[in-house]
Amino acid sequence: MSSINLTLKIWRQPNSDALGAFEMYNLDGIHTDMSFLEMLDVLNEKLTKEGKDPVAFDHDCREGICGMCGAVVNGIAHGPEKEVTLCQLHMRHFKSGDILVIEPFRSRAYPIKKDLLVDRSALDRIIQAGGYVSVNTGGTPDGNSIPIPSQQAELAMDAAACIGCGACVASCPNGAAMLFTSAKISQLALLPQGQVERKKRALAMVAQMDKEGFGNCTNARECEAVCPKGISIRNIARMNKEFLKAVLTEG
């Protein structure tokens, strides 16, 4: 096991109203088997020992599925490795002497709460607007009464894999949440269960997305490039189609 020495340049901001700024920290002897968040843990232990305020950051499962963690590392949401969340990024991808610039996910719709910790509740409100099948508990038909071709189920699963981390928004030049929104719209548009509310859902979720202050897609494809679950922008195309069909027939 080898270890590396790093210089960290981290965004520090005590609260939403305060002005933020970068601060520099030197961190030596980082094991390359560590995850990025474990490296931040080491920094925080060091800062605490020195009587300083540790860096606030969101994290929970630390296995890449809860979607709670995330920061921009050297300009890339979730860091330089493809298809990983920050917790699954390992320090073996860095070398001794590297300077790492670490910032929060930035977007008009994500107020910074402290340091790297932001408020992504706008994403929940998009789902609340219609990202579900309106079925009550109980009285549902037997699971096998709706056969779904395996390929169709796989496509739906590709879209459903979204973890709601919001990196797509942070990396989009327009601050769009279209990859996130389209993943849910696609999943349900691809499945027979989603057909009844298909049009209503597309209209409501897109309306909420606009209301929250997210921008629109101009095919920069930055979202797809950073998505830890490899969600394709084909979903955005599908969402646009769903939206257009809905507007023309219902809107």
Add this chain to the structure above:
Amino acid sequence: MELNSRAPSGPLEKKWSNHRFSNKLVNPANRRKFSIIVVGTGLAGASASATLAEQGYQVKTFCIQDSPRRAHSIAAQGGINAAKNYQNDGDSIHRLFYDTIKGGDFRAREANVYRLAEVSNQIIDQCVAQGVPFAREYGGTLANRSFGGAQVSRTFYARGQTGQQLLLGAYGALSRQIHTGRVKMYTRREMMDVVVVDGRAKGITVRNIMTGEIESHAADVVILATGGYGNVYFLSTNAMASNVTAAWRAHKRGAGFANPSFVQIHPTCIPVHGDYQSKLTLMSESLRNDGRVWVPKTKGDTRKPADIPEGDRDYYLENKYPSFGNLVPRDVASRNAKEQCDYGKGVGTTGLAVFLDFAEAIKRDGRETIYKKYGNLFQMYEKITDSDPMVEPMMIYPAVHYTMGGLWVDYDLMTTIPGLFAIGECNFSDHGANRLGASALMQGLADGYFIIATSIAHYLGTNKIEVISEHAAPFIDSKRWVEDRIAKMLKNSVGGSAGKFTVDEIHKELGRLMWDNCGMGRNKAGLETALEELPKIKQKFWDSVYLPGTNKEINQSLERAGRVADFLEFGEIMIRDALTREESCGCHLREESQTEENEARRDDANFSHVSVWEHAGDEKEPVMHKEPLVFEYVTPSQRSYK
């Protein structure tokens, strides 16, 4: 403490339907007059919140994360069991019931487990209707795979992300109710206390993590869905925020805590590799469908796995348990891995690992098939360890994963505090001394979608419910108690950090003590030592933990400190529980009680009971009560998977 299980009488298959009929109901028009608090938004909490709101109750739901979608149910990989018998391989409700109660080593209540098996089929139907993208056969029907402790294929799955997809289904249902206004959602709140008024749960005290404000919330009923306490060991597969606080505070207010020593150590996790490590990562049990577990036959064989010929390998699970092979239950697989490593046959740099090998499966089924089944798990493994399981065998070792123990509940899932319910992993109800794979998701959703609403209606229908203000004395007292405790924790930090300890340092010390003495193998001497050592760590915490920052801001050190303070208290009943249960059963291996073949030896004559702990006061010894387990429909036997 009175322990009336309220398990219904009558034939096993009729108990649940009879009980539903005899329970009181609340008229649909009256439901909106009642308010319900749900703490936690994992499978149990989200499904309960949605279901109760759909039925017309006023629901307030709380979660610790920034969004209800992030609860740790999301990390469950492998699948969810149901007795559908879609594979026509001999499954039935009775078989699922039997496998579950046997898997739990006959330490669970028959009536509860049967009900779980009974509602399992409805869960699948519900989730399919919500649009959960379960894996399908080419003909479009639902696919299944096999899990440990069963000889039928009954596990439904969505790649290696079953928990995520089921949770997003429940989160969707919850989101729909938030949209209608029937659920008021409070995120980033940590429950600090249960408020009990005249012996009944009437609300909770929470801390707003963003502002530090202590808030009171009143309701007619409180439901805890706050998960397990595996993080008492510091290292576990649980999420960082998973904790015992909510359950522990309920316990201190009068809720009995059942079988706290029953902790599942999952056999297939990525081994520990350094002191800095913050958590352990699970590799789904489904891997044991195709992966073969082995170690070198001779001690200290440091050759690369590929260089060790077949004749020098010991496929110890297949050799020892020919009928279940690599698919023995989790406790058996974990114990055997530890045994091999204790013999000195462990692999990897630490010697604390065994191989899980896919070479034969790849040869048999082809690379593509195996990659399709396990690709995402292989990727995850490779990201963490920098080694590709398609090329060289995985290295795995057991890790703390799930807690079968939890708040004691009756058949209606009500704790010993009237009006306080516990669902999902937070209660002790269904898994006995060992949980079978793919049964946690089943239990969480069974409790939330199909069981709790009946219990709540019965409670509201049979009790006089008085409305109480959030400004009443018991709420004020609880708030003051919480504030005082936080102030006491912060007091040490005045004067700087010199000579003091961080929260994590103390948590790691606690974790080591628990793992060494109350982990995979337990004995009297070790447990007694732990009981002596624990108060010293607790003292160290209260005397010299250093917490930067204040209470009136986002303070993640303070959040962790509160949880560790509770783990330090809770550890005591875990150790005492392990000490008083002088038998081995399921996960609980008392080294003094083993068969000649080192299998767990149960002692039904003396220990066929649930041990339920009562809090007697802060400086007093806790009191243990027993709920006897009566088996009318199964005959407890020595488990054999040979």
